[in-house]
Amino acid sequence: MSNVMKRFGVILLFAGLFAAVGFLNMESPVVRADDKAAADPNPLVAKWEGPYGGVPAFDKVRVEDFKPALEAAMAENLAEIDKIAANPEKPTFENTIAALERSGRTLDRVQTIYGIWGSNMSSKQYQAVESEMDPKLAGFSDKITQNEALFKRIEAVYNSPEKTKLTPEQQRLSWRYYTNFVRAGAKLDAAAKTRLSEINQQLAKHYTKFSQNLLADENEQFLELKTEADLAGLPQSLKDAAAEEAKDRKLTSAVGAVANTRSSIEPFLTYSSRRDLREKAFRMFVNRGDNGDAHDNNAIITEVLQLRAERAKLLGYQTHAHWRLENAMAKTPERAMELMMAVWKPAVARVKEEVTDMQKIAEQEKAGITIEPWDYRYYAEKVRKAKYDLDQNEVKPYLQLEKLREGMFWVAGELFNFKFTPVTNVPVYHPDIRVWEVTDKTTGKHVGLWYFDPYARAGKRSGAWMNSYRSQERFDGNITTIVSNNANFVKGKPGEPLLISWDDAITLFHEFGHALHGLSSNVNYPTLSGTAVARDYVEFPSQLMEHWVETPEVLQKYALHYQTGKPIPQEMLTKVQNASKFNQGFATVEYLAAAIVDMKLHLAGLQRIDPDKFERDTLAEIGMPKEIVMRHRTPQFGHVFAGDGYSAGYYSYLWSDVLNADAFEAFTEAAGPYDKKIAERLQKNIFSVGNTIDQAEAYRGFRGRDPKVAALMRKRGFPTK
Numbered sequence: 001m002s003n004v005m006k007r008f009g010v011i012l013l014f015a016g017l018f019a020a021v022g023f024l025n026m027e028s029p030v031v032r033a034d035d036k037a038a039a040d041p042n043p044l045v046a047k048w049e050g051p052y053g054g055v056p057a058f059d060k061v062r063v064e065d066f067k068p069a070l071e072a073a074m075a076e077n078l079a080e081i082d083k084i085a086a087n088p089e090k091p092t093f094e095n096t097i098a099a100l101e102r103s104g105r106t107l108d109r110v111q112t113i114y115g116i117w118g119s120n121m122s123s124k125q126y127q128a129v130e131s132e133m134d135p136k137l138a139g140f141s142d143k144i145t146q147n148e149a150l151f152k153r154i155e156a157v158y159n160s161p162e163k164t165k166l167t168p169e170q171q172r173l174s175w176r177y178y179t180n181f182v183r184a185g186a187k188l189d190a191a192a193k194t195r196l197s198e199i200n201q202q203l204a205k206h207y208t209k210f211s212q213n214l215l216a217d218e219n220e221q222f223l224e225l226k227t228e229a230d231l232a233g234l235p236q237s238l239k240d241a242a243a244e245e246a247k248d249r250k251l252t253s254a255v256g257a258v259a260n261t262r263s264s265i266e267p268f269l270t271y272s273s274r275r276d277l278r279e280k281a282f283r284m285f286v287n288r289g290d291n292g293d294a295h296d297n298n299a300i301i302t303e304v305l306q307l308r309a310e311r312a313k314l315l316g317y318q319t320h321a322h323w324r325l326e327n328a329m330a331k332t333p334e335r336a337m338e339l340m341m342a343v344w345k346p347a348v349a350r351v352k353e354e355v356t357d358m359q360k361i362a363e364q365e366k367a368g369i370t371i372e373p374w375d376y377r378y379y380a381e382k383v384r385k386a387k388y389d390l391d392q393n394e395v396k397p398y399l400q401l402e403k404l405r406e407g408m409f410w411v412a413g414e415l416f417n418f419k420f421t422p423v424t425n426v427p428v429y430h431p432d433i434r435v436w437e438v439t440d441k442t443t444g445k446h447v448g449l450w451y452f453d454p455y456a457r458a459g460k461r462s463g464a465w466m467n468s469y470r471s472q473e474r475f476d477g478n479i480t481t482i483v484s485n486n487a488n489f490v491k492g493k494p495g496e497p498l499l500i501s502w503d504d505a506i507t508l509f510h511e512f513g514h515a516l517h518g519l520s521s522n523v524n525y526p527t528l529s530g531t532a533v534a535r536d537y538v539e540f541p542s543q544l545m546e547h548w549v550e551t552p553e554v555l556q557k558y559a560l561h562y563q564t565g566k567p568i569p570q571e572m573l574t575k576v577q578n579a580s581k582f583n584q585g586f587a588t589v590e591y592l593a594a595a596i597v598d599m600k601l602h603l604a605g606l607q608r609i610d611p612d613k614f615e616r617d618t619l620a621e622i623g624m625p626k627e628i629v630m631r632h633r634t635p636q637f638g639h640v641f642a643g644d645g646y647s648a649g650y651y652s653y654l655w656s657d658v659l660n661a662d663a664f665e666a667f668t669e670a671a672g673p674y675d676k677k678i679a680e681r682l683q684k685n686i687f688s689v690g691n692t693i694d695q696a697e698a699y700r701g702f703r704g705r706d707p708k709v710a711a712l713m714r715k716r717g718f719p720t721k
């Protein structure tokens with residue numbers, strides 16, 4: 001589980017109201033500021049041209065074009081909406097719901113590229129645009145959901161006796177529109193609507209600031225390694241990466257530097273034998289956004305929680321958590337809490353055992369210490385070696401990023417019949433990015449495009465994620481999926497194969513699972529396409545894919561030593577498999593602590609919250625082991641405070657993991673991970689259906705029954721009763 005708690009996991013660029021994809025060829029009146037190009041239309045609003053049904057024109061993006069492009073696209077979308085709302089004809093599915101699916105295409109294209117820049121290419125110039133435009137975009141979205149005439153038409157279609165004549169997918173789409181509008185305040189009176197819109201715009205402002213503060217602490221802070229002695233314990237690959245980092249930061253007298261990001265800090269905490277430096281690195285990392293300086297996030301969090309609580313009340317819900325979970329698979333915060341607490345107890349018990357094992361090693365070494373949070377990863381690694389005779393550094397030479405990528409492609413071929421072919425005929429936003437065309441292995445039919453952006457860079461947020469550039473749809477002609485996988489691997493020495501850790505290999509497959517979910521989509525309407533499913537369900541396909549990295553088929557063919565080309569020895573493989581339940585106490589507790597705090601913050605209602613105190617009190621109340629901190633402390637909890645997306649929703653990873661563990665057992669109960677029949681059922685019921693059917697029903701279609709929690713307990717090595 002440790003590997004799946006990415007900052008966002010998946011970004012869904014527009015769940016719900018606005019359709020995806022290039023449809024309208026907008027000849028924008030907007031012109032660039034400079035005289036020379038004054039006659040050119042803003043390239044951002046143009047229809048995507050080129051092969052594969054059009055691709056994003058990343059080569060033409062200029063930050064100064066974002067604002068006029070967004071404004072023009074919003075104006076265009078409002079005009080479309082007004083036209084739908086003012087239609088003199090009786091409301092029908094076609095003239096209302098389908099018309100809405102056709103609208104907003106320009107805005108969707110612009111927002112897609114705008115989002116890509118925010119996550120991958122951020123700069124001071126971009127951030128200024130973001131600060132100005134995000135509240136405007138929030139206000140814009142309210143203008144649509146608060147359009148009374150439009151809502152009346154949606155409601156009429158939804159309540160019409162004619163509805164039974166629609167296809168099940170069209171009925172579900174009508175339901176989605178109706179509930180999304182109601183949940184966004186369509187039924188409120190005018191005064192409440194005004195207040196709601198104010199709240200949404202203020203929240204958008206806070207979210208932007210929160211992310212910018214976090215990015216600043218991650219980019220600007222670092223740990224300087226001054227002398228050779230500061231490198232003690234680090235394997236050569238980390239020494240090299242630290243040296244590169246110091247060079248990038250122009251620290252001419254230092255031997256290395258550790259960036260304040262997860263991908264740099266965690267390996268340092270695992271290997272550095274300098275306890276004083278581990279503590280320094282640890283404190284720097286867990287205090288991101290919490291330093292009482294210009295980038296401190298605490299005041300923002302208090303405001304966000306207040307505004308969310310007020311909004312929930314306005315909308316008629318007990319709390320923000322109740323509002324958020326209504327359409328999730330869990331349905332209520334109580335059900336989510338119940339699952340979390342059921343897993344919490346055995347996880348804490350396991351942590352006690354893990355700490356005992358670590359303390360023993362510290363005593364054998366006569367270290368004279370008591371295990372502290374900055375010791376956990378370091379001693380866990382020693383226990384791993386002692387108990388399983390497994391040294392992560394011995395595994396790493398077999399884990400070449402590019403070979404594993406080929407392994408993922410092979411798995412996608414086995415399970416989904418996909419073939420990946422590299423292409424160079426589409427523009428990219430940075431020379432590091434590569435693109436593959438996905439086709440059907442048997443028919444050769446085009447399926448979509450997969451962009452791969454694996455390396456860390458300044459202006460890119462930390463973590464790993466999938467992004468959907470274009471969703472599959474069919475109702476107005478075939479439009480295919482475009483997705484990306486992004487990560488933050490430290491590039492290391494040029495010309496040498498990039499070696500990654502076992503955890504990173506699992507993350508790679510995880511994010512690829514999201515991509516396959518998007519690529520497998522086979523639906524009619526973009527709002528219901530691919531990964532546009534409930535938040536506590538969306539991690540299920542991606543977590544499921546993690547299992548395949550551990551299959552002997554992948555490891556024997558693709559886990560090849562970077563120097564000898566020899567596959568990972570069976571003996572080492574067995575060790576890796578034996579150690580798979582290792583440290584699950586830690587992984588589960590650091591995750592669950594964050595998920596429980598998230599839920600409790602959003603169940604607390606209108607009280608004014610001091611985030612530091614609330615976090616401390618909540619952790620004390622649930623009996624947080626003192627050797628562990630939350631995976632994301634509140635002031636850096638981007639999932640929850642950089643947007644609404646995962647607010648009261650961080651539990652989703654656990655909820656999805658219940659489905660994941662139970663679903664994988666369908667394979668192991670049959671012929672194994674490559675059982676063709678089970679893979680077919682998976683594709684048919686889970687990966688291809690998007691949000692066209694209820695998710696609990698989709699799961700039953702695959703498994704023949706509801707999921708059981710016992711599989712999750714077995715997967716983590718916890719007692720099942």
Ligand SMILES: [Zn+2]
Pocket residue numbers: 004006008009010510511514539542
């Ligand atoms: Zn994910």
